[in-house]
Amino acid sequence: MEDLEHAAAVFAEVRPRLFGIAYRMLGSVAEAEDLVQDVWLRWQTSDRSVVTNPAAYLATAITRLAINATQSARVRRETYIGPWLPEPVDTSADPHLGAERDEALGFAVLLVLERLSPTERAAYILREAFDYPYSQIAGILQASEAATRQLVSRARKRIVADRRQPVTSVEQRKLLVAFVAAARTGDLAALEQLLADDVISYSDGGGAVRASRFPVVGVQRVAKYHKAFAERFWAGVEVDFGTANGQAVAVLHKDGVAFAVCTVNASAEGIDQVLWMMNPAKIGRTLG
Known part of the structure; x- marks a missing residue:
């Protein structure tokens, strides 16, 4: 023993x-x-x-x-x-x-x-x-x-x-906050200003929830994509900003339950990647 x-x-x-x-x-x-x-x-x-x-x-x-x-x-x-x-x-x-x-x-x-x-x-x-x-x-x-x-x-x-040289953690958080604000209101001009020309938006739903099954590529497509679902997606959503994997993330809640985690990766050219983690199995264990 x-x-x-x-x-x-x-x-x-x-x-x-x-x-x-x-x-x-x-x-x-x-x-x-x-x-x-x-x-x-x-x-x-x-x-x-x-x-x-x-x-x-x-x-x-x-x-x-x-x-x-x-x-x-x-x-x-x-x-x-x-x-x-x-x-x-x-x-x-x-x-x-x-x-x-x-x-x-x-x-x-x-x-x-x-x-x-x-x-x-x-x-x-x-x-x-x-x-x-x-x-x-x-x-x-x-x-x-x-x-x-x-x-x-x-x-x-x-x-x-x-990957390009990343921005500082402080700048990454500022860009994430600005992105969430622009996406929430569907502000197309603000989104385009934040995004790099070759930005890619990924949505991981794992087949468990509705999410784009293909990456969305390019500043105009990514901006229009987020504008298109702004009204229905963000209704009744509360956002908490926290830290995951050493970087700022936005944890989205509806009726008290976390249903999505969003973060961005960015360089001097703007936001290179928008990452939407929406698979319930990936959210509830650590951030729910």
Whole structure:
């Protein structure tokens, strides 16, 4: 019993980091929690007497499980109804989800990570979010250190190439507040002024609620799209501004129930992405 209590104490200490790795890999709170629980069960039944570095052992276990889970998730998302967006997670209590830095937590980076291979994603997350040395990452991934450095380098280049330099968190919040105000009133001119020319609006309803099943692209189309449903969509809606994934979000409530989370990603050219998370399964767990 004493040994199990010690094992539980060791696990509890590293649990935030394990969840942080799994969430960044999968973009899903529920799937990340399932993996953490799986690692806990393995830790209980393992021969802990031969483990010299429990934190490294557990990080290896969660990463390898996450790589396998990511491969399965990619297959499932091929049949997902409409755009898939990462599940918002409340970062107000634990801003870094067990990380030394908030890298690979914002929605823009998570969306780019979705397009990387599972091993590229894992290497990038372990290095950039948790500052693991290349030698340890190589051991976790069962690759050479040189190959590991290449994985991280490729991931970095892809992320830089696929997104513009983001605005500050203060500016992002200002743009989000302005966007919500313009969308709520259907102010076409104000919307067009806020949006970048090549803006993309994504709506993730998961087939559970009515939402656009295709991304809306371009400043005029995105502006007109939000103007078109302004009157019926915003009737009786209350908006609370909060923080998820380290950035400002608007949580929309109707009759006291959260039904949508909206955020924007922006650069010096304006709002590049409008993200609508409307799948009830993704909202109620963490922000409802």
